[in-house]
Amino acid sequence: MDGPNNKKKKNSNRKYGSSRKSVLKKTLKQEQVTFTAPVSDDPVVAIIGGGISGLLCALQLQIRGIRSTVFDTGIHGLGGRLGTRTVDPSMVFDHAAQFFTVSNPVFADLVDQWSHKGFVCQSEGVIGELEAGGHFNPFPSSPPRYIAVNGMRSLADSLLLQSSLIEVVRPCWISSLEPYNGMWHLSENGKHRGQFDAIVIAHNGKCANRLLSSSGLPLIAKQMKRLELSSIWALLAAFEDPIPLPAEAAAVPFEGAFVKGVESVSWIGNNTQKLFNSQNTGPHCWTVFSTASFGKRNKVPQENIPTSTAEKVKELMLTGVENALGLSTGSLKRPLYSRVQLWGAALPTNTPGIPCIFDPLGRAGICGDWLLGSNIEAAALSGISLGNHTADYLKSGGSRPDEFSVGLHDEFQPLQGHDIGQFPGLESSKDISVARIQVGA
Incomplete structure (x- = not known):
C-alpha cells in the first residue's frame, strides 16, 4: 500500500543526488541515507515482521494516530515465535x-x-x-x-481484531528497501509493495542482515550484525x-x-x-x-x-x-x-540492553526481544517503546533528527541464562534460577 501522498516529491531528500542510478550506486556502498524534507502530514510506517514486537509497535502507532502496514512472512498466521x-x-x-x-x-x-x-x-x-x-x-x-x-x-491473531489504522500483508517477504525521493520504497522480489515515510525492522537473523546490507542504513546494519543467535x-x-x-x-x-x-x-x-x-x-x-x-x-x-x-x-x-x-x-x-x-535464529545470546534502536536521518528503527533480553515481555516492551519513539519523531516533523537518535552505538553484553529464553522471577524451590526458557519472544 502506498503512503498517503502518492505523488513523488520533486526534490531529492538524499544528500548525494536525485538520480535513481546514483541512489542505487551509493546505497550499495552503505552511504548513510539522509532524509531532509518534512514528514508527511499523514505519515505511514512500514513494519517488517509480524511477531509480538512488530504488532505492538503497530498498535502503539495506532494509539498515537499513525497508520502502519505490517509485512509478515507467516503462511499460517502472525506471531513469529508465538507459533x-x-x-x-x-x-x-x-x-x-x-x-x-x-x-x-x-x-x-x-x-x-x-x-x-x-x-x-x-x-x-x-x-x-x-x-x-x-x-x-x-x-x-x-x-x-x-x-x-x-x-x-491466537494472542497475535487477537491483538489486531479491533485495529483501524493497521494493514497486514502476508505472506510477504520484503527483499528490498530503497530510499528514493524522500520515501522508503519496499519490494518483494521485484514487486512494488508501497512507499512509506519510515520503516521498522521487527525481525532479525540472516534475512534482516541481508535486507539491511544495501539499504543505506550502515549504523543500523552494524548493530544488527553484532547480534548473535x-x-x-x-x-x-x-x-x-x-x-x-x-x-x-x-x-x-x-x-x-x-x-x-x-x-x-x-x-x-x-x-x-x-x-x-x-x-x-x-x-x-x-x-x-x-x-x-x-x-x-x-x-x-x-x-x-x-x-x-x-x-x-x-x-x-x-x-x-x-x-x-x-x-x-x-x-x-x-x-x-x-x-x-x-x-535457526532461535534466541539471542547477547544484547545491548536498550528498548529500541532508531536512526532519525534514515527514518528507520529496530525493535525485538533481543534488545532487552529473550522473552515475550522484552519483545512487547521493545515494540511499545519504538512505536512511541517513532510517533514522537514523526509528529516533530522530522526537523530535529539529533534529538531522536537512539541505540546506534551501544555496546552489546552477553545474555546470561539457559538455552531457551527468559522467565523473570521463575525459580525452583532449590533457588536455582531458570529464568530462560522460551523459544522466542
Whole structure:
C-alpha cells in the first residue's frame, strides 16, 4: 500500500543526488541515507515482521494516530515465535514460546488488558526441573505464568481484531528497501509493495542482515550484525497413550519441565494438558526443545532440512526424552504423529540492553526481544517503546533528527541464562534460577 501522498516529491531528500542510478550506486556502498524534507502530514510506517514486537509497535502507532502496514512472512498466521501448529482439533502444539511471566509494570498493565479480553489466562499446571534419570523438582506457583487461551499464536491473531489504522500483508517477504525521493520504497522480489515515510525492522537473523546490507542504513546494519543467535530444534510428538512419568511427578502430572543433564533436550511440555486440561480425550501432544549446543551441532538450512537429518534429530530427541524421564532406551512408544523444526535464529545470546534502536536521518528503527533480553515481555516492551519513539519523531516533523537518535552505538553484553529464553522471577524451590526458557519472544 502506498503512503498517503502518492505523488513523488520533486526534490531529492538524499544528500548525494536525485538520480535513481546514483541512489542505487551509493546505497550499495552503505552511504548513510539522509532524509531532509518534512514528514508527511499523514505519515505511514512500514513494519517488517509480524511477531509480538512488530504488532505492538503497530498498535502503539495506532494509539498515537499513525497508520502502519505490517509485512509478515507467516503462511499460517502472525506471531513469529508465538507459533502454534494445529494438526486437527485434538492435536495442537505450541512449537515456540510456551508461556510467559510478568515483571515490568507496563507489561503487567498490558497483560491485565489481555486477560480481561480473554486473550490470555494464567496457567495452573505444574512445571519444574527434570534431571536426567527422572528426578523431578516442582517449582513454586509464583510468579504467575500466562498462556494464550487457544495456543500462543491466537494472542497475535487477537491483538489486531479491533485495529483501524493497521494493514497486514502476508505472506510477504520484503527483499528490498530503497530510499528514493524522500520515501522508503519496499519490494518483494521485484514487486512494488508501497512507499512509506519510515520503516521498522521487527525481525532479525540472516534475512534482516541481508535486507539491511544495501539499504543505506550502515549504523543500523552494524548493530544488527553484532547480534548473535542460537539454534534450537523443536520436536512435536503426539502419543496415543500418556507418557510414563517419574514416580515423583505421577501424583500430579507435570505440564512442563526444564531438562538438566541431557544433551539433546532442554525442555518438554505437555500441550494437551496445558491447553485442554482434562477436557481432551485425544492424543497426548508434547513439545520438546533441544539444547543450543545440540542445535548448533546439527544445524542445516532450515528452509530445506534433509530427510536423513530430520529423522536422526527426531530419534536422538526421543532418546533424550527417555533419558530425562528415567526410561529404558527404546521403551517409549512410537508417536502417532511427529515433526521436527529447526529454529535457526532461535534466541539471542547477547544484547545491548536498550528498548529500541532508531536512526532519525534514515527514518528507520529496530525493535525485538533481543534488545532487552529473550522473552515475550522484552519483545512487547521493545515494540511499545519504538512505536512511541517513532510517533514522537514523526509528529516533530522530522526537523530535529539529533534529538531522536537512539541505540546506534551501544555496546552489546552477553545474555546470561539457559538455552531457551527468559522467565523473570521463575525459580525452583532449590533457588536455582531458570529464568530462560522460551523459544522466542
